[in-house]
Structure formats: C-alpha cells, structure tokens
Amino acid sequence: MTIVSEIYDNQQILSTDRPEEESVLGSERPINSVSVIEDIPATKPALKGLVSFQKDETLRFVFNSQPRPWFSPALLRKLDKIGKGVLKREEFVDLIEQIAEICADFYQIEPGRVIAVKFDGHIVESADTEIDLLLKIQGKKFDVPIFVWKVGSESFSGWRT
C-alpha cells in the first residue's frame, strides 16, 4: 500500500494546477474525482514481493484530467494559428471538422446527434436537434471557446444535398 499512497500524493499535487471543467458525457470523469474502494477483503500474497491488501486500508484513484482525444501536431499548429488570428476560412472549417470528427470518434457519439465542443477537444453539451443544443448552451460561459457540430454531417446547417 505504500506504492499506492505515494502515487496518490503525487497526483494530488498535480491536480491543484488545473482549473475545474464541467463534463457531460458518461465517458468523461470529472477532474479530481476520487474513486474509493472500501472494505477490500484481506488476501494472502501468493508470491513474495506482491502487494498485499489489508482489510482496514482504502484504495484511492485520483483522476487529474479528463480523457482527451488525441490531437495531431498539425491540428495543434492550426489551433495555435487561431490564437494569432491568421487562420483562413477554409482552414478554420477544416479545423473544426477535424476536431469534431476526433471527438465524435473518441466519445463514440452516434451520427445525427448535435454537440458543442470546446476547441481543446472536450464535448460540453449534446442534444438531439440543433435548436435544442443552442437553447441548452445559450447563456453558458466556457473557459475555452466552443463550436457546434452535427455528428456524421458535413456541416451544421445550410444547403445540403
């Protein structure tokens, strides 16, 4: 149990550096959430060197950050260009398409659902229809700018065939 508690202590230190973020989807776990497993029955170590669990001990697992979709270096470069305001319209459309596709794939969002996604890759809200989503997120403030997207569709609205 010494090993487990050391990890816990280290992660507690890391967790203070990150701001709190809200999460919506079931696959996400809130930052700093702690899973507690109590009343673990005592077991006998089968082999020498293995950690033994004592009955009165509690295991704690600390999640410092939510799972993040993997962004390619090219995508990160485009995100950086957004901050500098040098992204062309076509590049901007490509960027949000790529982020939306990565997120929808990562969180396994079914086609047809509409989602609000932060530019860091987190899905902050989802709904069945575009107007439901817009009403849900109206008035909400987010620490990172967001965009809206319809999963499995080429765009959110417009003239589509």
Add this chain to the structure above:
Amino acid sequence: MENLTDGKTGIIKKYKNKKAYIRVKGAILNLETSRQIPLDFECQIDTGFDGGIMVPDSYNLEAKSINVEARVTSITLADGSKVPAYVCAAHIQEIDTHILPLPGKAVMLVMCGNRKSELLGMDALKHCTVFFNGPNQTFTINV
C-alpha cells in the same frame, strides 16, 4: 405585397421579383435577463436552406449586446462550399398575419455573410403548410 385571403387554405401571397417573400417578426431573446433584439424581416422563402433564418453576420454583434453569444460552426452554401458562420437561437413570433404564442417558436438563426435579404428556411417552416403555384406566381401559407 398583396394578400389574397383564402379562408380554407391560409393566405395566398404573390411573388415579388419572381421570389416568395413573407414578413417574419421575432426576437433574439436572452431568457435569463428578458432582454431581446427584435427581428422584423421580409424573408425570402428558401426551401433548400435547412436552417431557420439566415441573416447577415452583423447580427452577431447585436446578439452580443444582450449577452447572447452566438456559437461558431460551419455551414454549406448553395454552391457546395463550406464557410464559417455563427448560430444562435431566435424566436419567431409572427409569420405574416399569424401570431404565435409567446415566446414564439424557437428556430436556428444563422449569421453569415452580408447578403441584403434574409432567408426563411425549412426549420422555420416545418410546422407550416406552403403551396407554391408557379404559373400563377403565388404561394399559399398556412401556419
């Protein structure tokens, strides 16, 4: 625009410049503060547009003035190209002479480009019955 009333099928309207236009009134509402930006358009009906109302992107600043933040997305134009646009919810309260119960019908307001005429899309018309009579250059709308 001349209205020809037909009691059974709604209001018959004549085309204007070979296009179907209809008066739409509504508002961008901040539901928390009750502040609003009134909308009053002579909208061109566009059955190819699947959004609610399309307006110039200058409305984004007006929405911001009542703390309604439009969200960025991409939309497909009629030529197939994709462009960034802002979207937010708006409420339609009147379609021609039909008055809808407050706060109105929520539709998607798409802010894009700087075109002069506003467009009324299929999302705004999904509860309406519209008949187009091409030879007579008229259309009938029943809300």
